[in-house]
Amino acid sequence: MSIFLYWGEDDFGLQKAVTALRDRVLDPIWASFNYDKISPDRSDAIIVALNQAMTPPFGAGGRLVWLVDTTLCQHCSEELLDELERTLPAIPDSSTLLLTSRTKPDGRLKSTKLLQNHADIREFSLIAPWKTEQLVQQVRQVAGNKGLKLTPEAAELLAQAVGNDTRLLSTELDKLQLYAAAKGGQEGTIEAKAVTALVTSSTQNSLQLAGAIRQGDAARAIALVADLINRNEPGLKIVATLIGQFRTWLWVKLMLEAGERDDKIASAAEIGNPKRVYILRQEVSALKSGQLSRTLPLLLELEVSLKRGADPLSTLQTKVIELCQLCKR
Structure with a gap:
């Protein structure tokens, strides 16, 4: 699928997904020719994005068109909806259209329903600070992605320290990863005392x-x-x-x-x-x-x-x- 809609308030997680998509689609040598990041300040931003998405890429790799902070799933005129209905199914496989928004798509809108049929929609919402079990689970998941093992007590301490700040979580896990490597690179489990000693705790939460x-x-x-x-x-x-x-x-x-x-x-x-x-x-x-x-x-x-x-x-x-x-x- 060559159309993506990323939405949510987790700016760090969303940006990481955008970077991963960009690396996957673009050839580094031809990136300057095939990458368009379109600001929401432009009155014709959506039309420009659709036109660019229909343009074949130059050289190797694909084309990526990123429509930043779009309001397409909050309000959409009939004229624009007609353009979307005509263009979205025709976007070539060599092009990738990415739409991002901090706001949840309005499921009642025809534009949202159209994107549900044609786009890969991914949510990047922050976990509510009081949902401690989910925060601990997130710590374990991100730690696992980095090849780190945490004791249950260490995972809980880290979740308490960083809350739902995914950027801070990644930074603190990188620090713990360096600590583990400094101990000789042996595979081991990070214990609570290491988290207490190394992690900058946002204890006043x-x-x-x-x-x-x-x-x-x-x-x-x-x-x-x-x-x-x-x-x-x-x-x-x-x-x-x-x-x-x-x-x-x-x-x-x-x-x-x-x-x-x-x-x-x-x-x-x-x-x-x-x-x-x-x-x-x-x-x-x-x-x-x-x-x-x-x-x-x-x-x-x-x-x-x-x-x-x-x-x-x-x-x-x-x-x-x-x-x-x-x-x-």
Whole structure:
């Protein structure tokens, strides 16, 4: 298939896929003749991309046309749709058309449905920060791709340190790879102590903020907010993590009160590993379901305030104090 649509907010993962596709399609000697990267700033960007894709490559290798940050799957005129319907099936095998977007394609649009029929669509979304099992799985997968083996404790530590930052994950694994090579190049397993010693831990993360709020530790929570903002962590991203974590805690608490088993709790709360329910049980043991349920309206108010342009630092700190007081009572 010579048409690809890559979408998602994982810029690092998406860019790696683009580079791999470029290396596969283009002959290095003829790349300057056969590679077109078309900016979304051009009003005729899509038409230009289609025309270039229909042009045979020069010399050896194929032609790659990259339409960057396209909005084709968010809105598309009838005239443009007609052009797509006419051109996409006719793109020669020697040409590759790549479309990228950070936004999820709108499945209701005819242009999206057309691409679903003609393109290889790949998602590059970031894992939600509170989905710890998926983050650990991602660490293991990327480590495996680099030929590294991690103990379960090391994988969990690394997932906690880097969160869903795939670029940072790759960098830290490269560092661990050098460490393994320096030990004589023998195949071995990276242990937790190596991760602790070598990895730059982003310990002040949103999940730790959620933990401080749950414990009613206002002083620590305020300090964590300041640290997150100083590291340019988006306020809405912090809130999204808090909402996800408190929603999970609420589900667990409600089902515990209903006398449900761990496997049922894991299924309802969308917890991939039922064994983690034991840890969640301990975390919510000191709280009542009423306390947890009252956190969600406060977090919604916080989200609305930030979306309306409120100052992230002061707004977050004020709301975090309210949340800590609620959990402490």
